[in-house]
Amino acid sequence: MNIYSENKDLIIEIPRSEYDLSSTLDCGQCFRFKEPEPGSFRGVAHGRILDITQTEEAIRFKDTTADEFNSIWCEYFDFNGDYAAMKSHFSKDETLSLAIGRAGGIRILKQDSFETLISFLISQNNNIPRIKGSIERLCQKYGTPIAEGFYSFPTPEAIARAGQEGLSDLGLGYRDRYLADCAQRVTDGRLELTELCSLPIADARKKLLEVTGIGIKVAECSLLFGFHRLEAFPVDTWMKKVLERYYPNGFPEEFTKTAGVAQQYLFHYIRLLDTGK
DNA sequence: CCCCAGGGTAGGG
DNA sequence: CCCTACCATGGG
Numbered sequence: 065m066n067i068y069s070e071n072k073d074l075i076i077e078i079p080r081s082e083y084d085l086s087s088t089l090d091c092g093q094c095f096r097f098k099e100p101e102p103g104s105f106r107g108v109a110h111g112r113i114l115d116i117t118q119t120e121e122a123i124r125f126k127d128t129t130a131d132e133f134n135s136i137w138c139e140y141f142d143f144n145g146d147y148a149a150m151k152s153h154f155s156k157d158e159t160l161s162l163a164i165g166r167a168g169g170i171r172i173l174k175q176d177s178f179e180t181l182i183s184f185l186i187s188q189n190n191n192i193p194r195i196k197g198s199i200e201r202l203c204q205k206y207g208t209p210i211a212e213g214f215y216s217f218p219t220p221e222a223i224a225r226a227g228q229e230g231l232s233d234l235g236l237g238y239r240d241r242y243l244a245d246c247a248q249r250v251t252d253g254r255l256e257l258t259e260l261c262s263l264p265i266a267d268a269r270k271k272l273l274e275v276t277g278i279g280i281k282v283a284e285c286s287l288l289f290g291f292h293r294l295e296a297f298p299v300d301t302w303m304k305k306v307l308e309r310y311y312p313n314g315f316p317e318e319f320t321k322t323a324g325v326a327q328q329y330l331f332h333y334i335r336l337l338d339t340g341k
Numbered sequence: 342c343c344c345c346a347g348g349g350t351a352g353g354g
Numbered sequence: 355c356c357c358t359a360c361c362a363t364g365g366g
């Protein structure tokens with residue numbers, strides 16, 4: 065993976081087949097990126113505006129230094145993950161092999177853990193366009209302005225201070241109190257986020273499930289997308305279809321260590337199939 | 342009017 | 355353990 069600077073931009077040479085930004089940023093793991101024109105993406109992460117374009121053979125980070133890439137974006141976009149090895153392992157399975165053929169360019173982002181937690185609290189019994197809208201309004205009201213029309217994701221303190229009342233006009237429905245309670249727990253230390261990256265997965269799950277509004281699905285999504293626990297395996301309505309249709313005897317145990325990655329290929333694949341693409 | 346959305350909780354068998 | 359009603363909100 066060759067990396068070099070061109071003017072003020074940073075270029076990462078990687079074929080689209082190995083890293084597909086479009087499917088990665090629009091596969092339901094993150095909610096703050098837009099694709100204003102094909103191959104061009106804009107969004108906010110870690111309090112910064114990102115402007116990225118992708119061609120067949122390279123990804124270009126606009127106005128980005130090598131230092132910034134190495135310290136923030138390389139990890140966020142998981143450029144160092146060994147997806148070739150994981151895909152080769154998964155390919156023994158027929159369904160996964162098909163899914164990789166259609167969605168093999170997806171990577172698991174390592175997003176901010178608090179942002180991920182809040183985002184997936186909002187996601188419960190909700191649809192993706194509405195989730196995005198609620199998050200955008202949340203950032204506008206309680207985030208920090210970065211540039212015209214762009215806001216950072218709110219801190220735990222900002223959401224805790226807002227409380228349920230301050231969140232009531234964001235279209236969150238009954239989820240407003242879940243957000244307020246979760247942020248409160250993070251600020252007062254009852255929920256320690258950093259330890260969830262290293263705790264045994266069973267203990268990490270248990271800690272998250274103590275929070276009101278976090279059930280199995282929200283916990284798994286947070287662990288996978290916000291704590292980079294690749295063994296986490298979210299099962300939503302789409303994945304239930306996959307499991308019923310292709311894995312009636314259960315998901316193969318040989319894939320458990322990186323089941324979350326497999327899950328993401330399958331999730332994207334079934335959505336492509338059932339929406340007729 | 343219905344149903345559904347990357348579900349969770351509380352309550353009752 | 356299971357099952358079910360209910361929870362706001364908006365789009366189809």
